[in-house]
Amino acid sequence: MRVLLCPDKFAGTLPAPEVAAAVADGWRSVAQGDDLLIRPLADGGPGFVQVLAEALGGRRVPVPTVDPLGRPVAGEILLTTDGTAYLESAQACGLHLLSATERDPKTTTSYGLGLLVTAAVESGARTVVIGLGGSGTNDAGAGMLAALGVTPLDAGGAALPYGGAALAAVDAVDGVPRLRGVRLVAATDVDNPLLGLHGASNVFGPQKGADRADVLLLDAALERFAEVLQRDLTGCPAGLGTLPGGGAAGGIGAALLALGGGCESGIGLVTRATRLDAALDTADLVITGEGSFDHQSLRGKVVAGVAGAARDRGVPCVVVAGQVSTGRREAASAGVTDAYSLVEHFGGEEGGGLDAALSRPAEGLRELGARLARQWSR
Structure with missing residues (x-):
């Protein structure tokens, strides 16, 4: 058999x-x-890089990064011979990196993912594929963007604190993403948008420690952030808050779309690779x-x-x-x-x-x- x-x-x-x-x-x-x-197999969440490494070969490169609360944590990127780098958001943003009492999507950040993306870009990769899933963040990728050189600012021009809640006060974003022309791909099988009843805050926020008041606060904050990105970030698509996949990994999907990236089925990608x-x-x-x-x-x-x-x-x-x-x-x-x-x-x-x-x-x-x-x- x-x-x-x-x-x-x-x-x-x-x-x-x-x-x-x-x-x-x-x-x-x-x-x-x-x-x-x-x-x-994997669908973009934890284990994405390991499964692809076994299927594709390539070189696994250790990358120091930080967890959703800014503490040092070990990450890695997979570099393959066709010029593609694979990484997973869960290594820096994973819910599994937080204890039950630490789970608070109002304050957790995706900054560590930005460090992984930066390492992939600096490695010379032409395409960076980011597996999205299992995150403990709800900041619409604001932390990741900050690590890449796009800083959210308040009305006084000061950089905002990390976390989704702080985005309620966002007034502008400053800087140009340091991407060296790489193509970004979000590997996810979540088609939820960033905002609304089916968005990141409403659907996934409670799994990350958000109560009903937190969900309403976060959804409004992310709506404000999406408006600012559309206005200030060159190339950001219109209707960012409603695009399918934008709600993946606490809104990191939306940040990748704002940077000109695309979405691809995580399980589809792994299925082909294996x-x-x-x-x-x-x-x-x-x-x-x-x-x-x-x-x-x-x-x-x-x-x-x-x-x-x-x-x-x-x-x-x-x-x-x-x-x-x-x-x-x-x-x-x-x-x-x-x-x-x-x-x-x-x-x-x-x-x-x-x-x-x-x-x-x-x-x-x-x-x-x-x-x-x-x-x-x-």
């Missing part, structure tokens, strides 16, 4: 390559004769997964892309996840044949399955891999 293993990461516990390896180990313990194809279509064409079974299989999974995430492609080929697709909250009918309509949860797998243990799923994910995935082999292998 030919089995394709192509999961996303389990956020906060395991990167995608380790998820795939654990399931594969379990499967092989039961069905050694089966042919396992391992293609870890030659996933060719692997799907020969598979008898597809196993994918992520940390939480929920309603958002079916909106442009890895699982949705994989399941849809498997369905189109008439190949069964199984999801393994830390938690499963998607209904069977909804999942089936997306191409998912069945879904397995680590929380349910560990459910009989004292203290409940959630603690075990978070503390022993690799163990649980190996056991689920063996279970799947018993159920599916010929």
Whole structure:
């Protein structure tokens, strides 16, 4: 039997390559004769650079940067032979870099991402692809722009403090982005705009620590910032606040669009790099997964892309996840044949399955891999 293993990461516990390896180990313990194809995936969020490095090769260059609160953190860029640099916003802006008590999108900044982009530009890359996802910021990329030489100013001409809330007082932006003519690409599968009910603040702000009052404040601040960018930044497109993808990563998508960049599907980019279509064409079974299989999974995430492609080929697709909250009918309509949860797998243990799923994910995935082999292998 030919089995394709192509999961996303389990956020906060395991990167995608380790998820795939654990399931594969379990499967092989039961069905050694089966042919396992391992293609870890990412959609632009955490793990984007690692997955592309394994698929494309190239050179991974360490880059010191800062986290959403300005603390030193290690980042990296991937340089490939075709003159493209790949990086991910989560390395500098990731929600996982903040403790629960530190999550406040009014004050967190994307400045560290600007340092990564600068390193990519100075490396001589002609195209810079930025994976967007998993961010703990909501500043519409203002911090990133500041690091690139475009400074938001108040009415008195002073530079604004970092964070989304401060943008309520923005009166102008000053400076020219130091990009040396590179082409910018935002890799994201979020089509939310920057502003409004479906925008960055309303949809993603609460996940980053914003209450209802914060959401209203941030949406108004980002609206003001979008108006200023359209007026002061040469080349910024009209209607910035309503463009699809502008709301990605707390509005970093909008900042990249303002700089003349474009948007591309993150999962589509990774799919091409990993030659996933060719692997799907020969598979008898597809196993994918992520940390939480929920309603958002079916909106442009890895699982949705994989399941849809498997369905189109008439190949069964199984999801393994830390938690499963998607209904069977909804999942089936997306191409998912069945879904397995680590929380349910560990459910009989004292203290409940959630603690075990978070503390022993690799163990649980190996056991689920063996279970799947018993159920599916010929």
